[in-house]
Amino acid sequence: MTIELFREDAYLRDAPAMVHSITQEGGIVLDRSVFYPTGGGQPGDSGRLSWPGGAIGIATAVRTHDGAIALVPSEPGGIPEPGTQVEQALDWDRRHRHMRVHTALHLLSVVLPFGVTGGSIAATHGRLDFDMADAPQDKAEIEARLNDLVAQDLRVAEQWITEDELDANPGLVKTMAVMPPRGTGRIRLVRIGAENDPVDLQPCGGTHVARLGEIGLLRLGKIEKKGRMNRRVYVHLDS
Structure with a gap:
């Protein structure tokens, strides 16, 4: 298994x-990686x-069949x-944009408290699919609430619970189609805000900014109908 340096420090840009x-497809497997693999x-x-x-x-970067x-x-x-001893260096601007967008999607799931059926992240925007029959009517209000949360500049941190603790608190899982990975006995939670009164707390394996202020101004994008009970909502970085 590759040592996942991005778990220890999402701001680590390079490392030996x-x-x-080398995989059959020509992928390069390192003993330790600052590169986050496609997932979530x-x-x-x-x-x-x-x-x-x-x-x-x-x-x-991608996961191999054995988890490297x-x-x-x-x-x-x-x-x-x-x-071979190598030096690895990230495209940091792209990674940091992914961190900003990913954290913004956590805020979107707070402002729209519905089950999440899917999502994706890009360097300029992201989207979540919600189990929601009707599209929200006031886009300006949603955008304002998102930016109010960003302006609070709350801390973003991680904490760990056991799989049994997650089973006892199923409401922590917002995603309906994908469940947190199991098998290690521990589940990583991403927390926004104070430990005793978080704005958001949910299982997540991605990389996030350390404080909400890093996200910058957000713009709400399209809201699309993707089924009788499914609405796709986009959010964009302003810069």
Whole structure:
């Protein structure tokens, strides 16, 4: 298994590592990774690997069948052999935008307290699908509530509970189609606000900003009908 450095510090932009192996598809598996792999609606990170005598761009990162992280080269060419010491560097602007959008979607799920049936994240915007029969009528009010939350600049942190504790508190899970991964005995929660009075608390494996003020001004986008009981709501970064 790859040591997931982004779990320990989402703001870590670069780090040394060793090439553990190369997948059959040509993915580069490191022993430790600052690259977040595609999952939970969040795209895999891009960036660059370098080593004495070589360098290669990384288009994205994905999970392997055994749970490791494989970095996908962005162009054909020489890749480092297993055992090579490398330096990994993120496309930090893109990653930080994903962190801002992902955290903004948590706020959207607070402002629209319905079950979440899907979602996706990009560098400029994101969307959530809600189990909601009727589209909200006052888009301006939703946008204002989102930006009021951002302006509070609350702390965003993580905490861990056991799988049994999650079973005893099923209301923590907002996603209806995807359940938090199990098997380790622990579930990671992302908390917005004070520990004793959070604005939001839910299982999540993605990367987030440390404080809401980093998100910046938000703009509510389209609200689309995607079924009798499904509404898709977009939110955009202002810059």
